[in-house]
Amino acid sequence: MGSLILSMQMGTAMHSTRNEPTRLTPVPRLSCRSLLGFPRRQRPAETVRVDVATKQRNIASPWPAVDAEPQQLGKHAAWTSIRQERWEGELQVQGEIPLWLSGTYLRNGPGMWHIADHHFRHLFDGYATLVRLHFDNGRVFAGHRQIESEAYKAARQSNRLCFREFSEVPKTDGFLSYVGELASLFSGASLTDNSNTGVVRLGDGRVVCLTETVKGSIEVNPHTLETVGKFEFSDGLGGLIHSAHPVVTESEFLTLLPDLVRPGYVVVRMEAGSNERRVVGRVECRGGPAPGWVHSFPVTEHYVLVPEMPLRYCIQNLLRAEPTPLYKFEWRPESGSYVHVMCKASGTVVGTVEVPPYVTFHFINAYEVEDEEGRVTAIIADCCEHNADTTILEKLQLKNLRSLAGQDVLPDARVGRFRIPLDGNPIGELDDALDPEQHGRGLDMCSINPSFLGRPYRYVYACGARRPCHFPNALTKIDLLEKKAKNWHDEGSIPSEPFFVAKPGTTEEDDGVVISMVSGKDGHGYALILDGSTFDEIARAEFPYALPYGLHGCWVPNM
Numbered sequence: 001m002g003s004l005i006l007s008m009q010m011g012t013a014m015h016s017t018r019n020e021p022t023r024l025t026p027v028p029r030l031s032c033r034s035l036l037g038f039p040r041r042q043r044p045a046e047t048v049r050v051d052v053a054t055k056q057r058n059i060a061s062p063w064p065a066v067d068a069e070p071q072q073l074g075k076h077a078a079w080t081s082i083r084q085e086r087w088e089g090e091l092q093v094q095g096e097i098p099l100w101l102s103g104t105y106l107r108n109g110p111g112m113w114h115i116a117d118h119h120f121r122h123l124f125d126g127y128a129t130l131v132r133l134h135f136d137n138g139r140v141f142a143g144h145r146q147i148e149s150e151a152y153k154a155a156r157q158s159n160r161l162c163f164r165e166f167s168e169v170p171k172t173d174g175f176l177s178y179v180g181e182l183a184s185l186f187s188g189a190s191l192t193d194n195s196n197t198g199v200v201r202l203g204d205g206r207v208v209c210l211t212e213t214v215k216g217s218i219e220v221n222p223h224t225l226e227t228v229g230k231f232e233f234s235d236g237l238g239g240l241i242h243s244a245h246p247v248v249t250e251s252e253f254l255t256l257l258p259d260l261v262r263p264g265y266v267v268v269r270m271e272a273g274s275n276e277r278r279v280v281g282r283v284e285c286r287g288g289p290a291p292g293w294v295h296s297f298p299v300t301e302h303y304v305l306v307p308e309m310p311l312r313y314c315i316q317n318l319l320r321a322e323p324t325p326l327y328k329f330e331w332r333p334e335s336g337s338y339v340h341v342m343c344k345a346s347g348t349v350v351g352t353v354e355v356p357p358y359v360t361f362h363f364i365n366a367y368e369v370e371d372e373e374g375r376v377t378a379i380i381a382d383c384c385e386h387n388a389d390t391t392i393l394e395k396l397q398l399k400n401l402r403s404l405a406g407q408d409v410l411p412d413a414r415v416g417r418f419r420i421p422l423d424g425n426p427i428g429e430l431d432d433a434l435d436p437e438q439h440g441r442g443l444d445m446c447s448i449n450p451s452f453l454g455r456p457y458r459y460v461y462a463c464g465a466r467r468p469c470h471f472p473n474a475l476t477k478i479d480l481l482e483k484k485a486k487n488w489h490d491e492g493s494i495p496s497e498p499f500f501v502a503k504p505g506t507t508e509e510d511d512g513v514v515i516s517m518v519s520g521k522d523g524h525g526y527a528l529i530l531d532g533s534t535f536d537e538i539a540r541a542e543f544p545y546a547l548p549y550g551l552h553g554c555w556v557p558n559m
């Protein structure tokens with residue numbers, strides 16, 4: 001295996017153990033009161049100060065404050081850094097939270113986009129902020145906390161960027177340190193461990209925050225949001241980058257490691273309870289000098305699908321100090337677009353089909369199509385597809401998110417449905433699963449009922465658009481059978497990924513609730529609960545401060 005997929009023991013270790021977490025600055029112990037929650041309908045003890053210029057509410061709390069972003073005065077909370085490293089308290093609930101909803105929802109995302117006077121450029125650069133909603137008997141206890149990655153701690157200590165983020169590269173002084181930078185890129189030492197993308201609950205109960213760098217896999221405590229320490233893979237398999245979206249079930253964790261040296265992908269599997277990934281199989285790229293970006297991938301009951309997009313990793317762009325229009329990637333439509341199908345049990349690649357060009361961050365789901373004899377003849381795979389247009393990456397620059405509100409500049413997206421024949425036909429299809437107007441031609445950040453993972457399914461929850469908009473500003477429930485969508489929208493607010501939680505014991509696919517954290521237009525934020533079936537709002541719980549935008553969530557049931 002090549003060097004970019006190779007070294008994993010590189011980089012700075014996070015000096016912490018499960019019992020002795022590292023801390024940026026000493027923080028007061030959580031009081032029993034805050035752990036147990038507050039009496040119903042009572043606000044937490046902290047006072048709330050409203051900053052008139054930003055309309056952001058700042059909590060006078062014992063936890064460290066973060067410098068405000070001066071250039072951000074008056075801008076939307078969604079794109080404004082969190083003001084404090086942590087907070088916790090009970091939220092006021094309007095409406096009724098179903099009593100069966102018992103457990104913890106966690107949402108990860110890049111909530112801090114500056115360090116001292118250095119301001120990040122891209123949404124994906126921000127330091128990870130983990131937000132928590134704990135549901136108990138109709139009450140909601142909430143909080144947020146910065147994840148104490150090495151990248152975040154080093155930046156806070158030295159007041160400068162110290163590691164390579166999605167688009168940012170730390171400044172080097174002169175040629176010699178540039179050479180050192182190259183070496184440290186290939187060893188992985190200079191890559192970030194800022195785990196700002198997703199959070200998963202492993203089958204053994206451990207909760208891990210993730211990003212696309214393997215070293216950015218960080219275990220957290222879902223109750224206190226404390227950083228427990230680095231999640232160390234014990235296998236020596238190597239790999240500097242992986243998919244930010246492993247497929248996690250009660251029994252396993254499956255992911256893809258792109259190999260930039262021998263262009264291909266390694267599919268790996270880790271059993272619940274283990275830290276050891278084992279190779280399932282390897283797929284060689286069909287086109288281009290490097291693998292396509294794999295932010296996520298779908299699975300069916302028997303197969304792992306390996307997408308090979310023409311938006312490919314680019315070694316030259318990885319080495320550049322300044323971001324290129326496509327960051328570490330390049331658009332190579334001439335190299336072809338493919339989907340590979342690997343048997344989960346044997347690791348054999350049973351098919352590769354060429355498909356029309358596509359751009360996706362997020363696959364939604366996939367399932368097998370059988371003939372009358374029960375033979376699998378094709379696979380259907382759905383994704384949030386950006387019409388093979390890479391401009392969405394540029395639209396996610398913070399300067400655009402902060403300045404283009406109200407302009408109808410969000411590029412169109414759709415539910416892209418792949419039909420991947422398994423009868424030897426080398427060509428697959430890609431079509432709209434429904435008319436994209438149903439969800440305002442905006443679509444990303446999706447979830448499904450997890451019991452339908454890899455199986456025929458009907459409903460998708462995602463962020464959609466109410467035009468005119470520059471960013472997905474609605475929530476949508478898509479019925480793939482009726483080819484219709486029902487939408488939720490609150491003028492001026494930015495909702496994050498709608499996350500479906502099934503009612504215990506139910507068999508109906510949409511029987512449950514959908515949780516989304518919303519950044520409101522007037523510098524406030526709230527947790528929104530929609531009915532999974534009617535998609536009507538059933539409750540909301542207001543935070544006493546502004547919530548920045550976030551990415552992906554998970555559900556941690558009470559044990």
Ligand SMILES: CC(=O)/C=C/C=C(C)/C=C/C1=C(C)CCCC1(C)C
Pocket residue numbers: 124164165166191192196197211212213241244318328551
């Ligand atoms: C937030 C999100 O969706 C994607 C985050 C992607 C990240 C942080 C990617 C980071 C990378 C590097 C720091 C260097 C190597 C390439 C790449 C994986 C893009």
Ligand SMILES: CC(/C=C/C=O)=C\C=C\C=O
Pocket residue numbers: 197361392413442443444445472551
């Ligand atoms: C927020 C986003 C796309 C929005 C556009 O429609 C993509 C996030 C990707 C990472 O998780």
Ligand SMILES: [Fe+2]
Pocket residue numbers: 197244245295361362551552
């Ligand atoms: Fe993602």
